[in-house]
Amino acid sequence: MNPSRYREVPAPSGAGLACAWSQELSRDADGPFEQLVVPDGCIDLIWWAGEGKIQVAGPDTRSNLAGLKPGDRLIAVRFRPGMAAPTLGVPADAVRDGRLPLRDLWGDAADRLGDLLTASADPQAALTAAVLNRTSASGPVDPIARPLVTALAEGTVREAAHSLGLGERQLRRRTMAAFGYSPKTLQRVLRFQRALKLARAGHPFADVAYETGYTDQAHLAHEVRDLAGTPLTGLV
Numbered sequence: 001m002n003p004s005r006y007r008e009v010p011a012p013s014g015a016g017l018a019c020a021w022s023q024e025l026s027r028d029a030d031g032p033f034e035q036l037v038v039p040d041g042c043i044d045l046i047w048w049a050g051e052g053k054i055q056v057a058g059p060d061t062r063s064n065l066a067g068l069k070p071g072d073r074l075i076a077v078r079f080r081p082g083m084a085a086p087t088l089g090v091p092a093d094a095v096r097d098g099r100l101p102l103r104d105l106w107g108d109a110a111d112r113l114g115d116l117l118t119a120s121a122d123p124q125a126a127l128t129a130a131v132l133n134r135t136s137a138s139g140p141v142d143p144i145a146r147p148l149v150t151a152l153a154e155g156t157v158r159e160a161a162h163s164l165g166l167g168e169r170q171l172r173r174r175t176m177a178a179f180g181y182s183p184k185t186l187q188r189v190l191r192f193q194r195a196l197k198l199a200r201a202g203h204p205f206a207d208v209a210y211e212t213g214y215t216d217q218a219h220l221a222h223e224v225r226d227l228a229g230t231p232l233t234g235l236v
Helices: 108-119 123-136 145-155 157-163 167-179 183-200 205-211 217-228
Strands: 002-010 017-025 031-036 045-048 054-056 066-070 074-081 099-101
Touching: 002 145, 017 066, 017 123, 017 145, 045 108, 045 123, 054 108, 108 123, 145 167, 157 167, 157 183, 167 183, 167 217, 183 205, 183 217, 205 217
Parallel strands: none
Antiparallel strands: 002 017, 017 074, 031 066, 045 054, 045 074, 054 099
């Protein structure tokens, strides 16, 4: 049984956020807990209650283990793929596979946000509101971000570039800045996430492979192990 408690709440629609979430490990836990984190194309801002630090996480190209100590409590918001760069103030590939202090990007504003969350009776709501305020004052998201996700689910990178009226080199540059990935890696990660969602819903793995565009079940198994470091059965 997972000794930690994880909870997601919906984010306001149209805000570029996938959700807000929290996770905590009881002070009575027998010891530290490690959570497997797999690539999902998202970027998270995570406040570690008690330590007062706010961390930027992702986007990941590989799985990793996030460690919690007894008594740890995390409050976070998760950006949808391609939505975080203007709010962060840097291209998404600048934080790819990273876990870095938000202060490195926001300076004193990150410290003030940490103080606000520490004093708040509802730090999750306060974090969400602060991020939304920052987002509204930031530049626009690259307009190719949303249609690119759809295009890569339906065809090849070349076809996606053509549908968006871009050359492949220009598509790569803009995809790296918006998502932190090359178009091909983005396609792999998003397809992996679609497959994982179907598998967790109870679909047979052979059907999952077919429905998400893998060559066969063996191809699905290889991709899952390559991205997540563990078999699909274990993730489900």
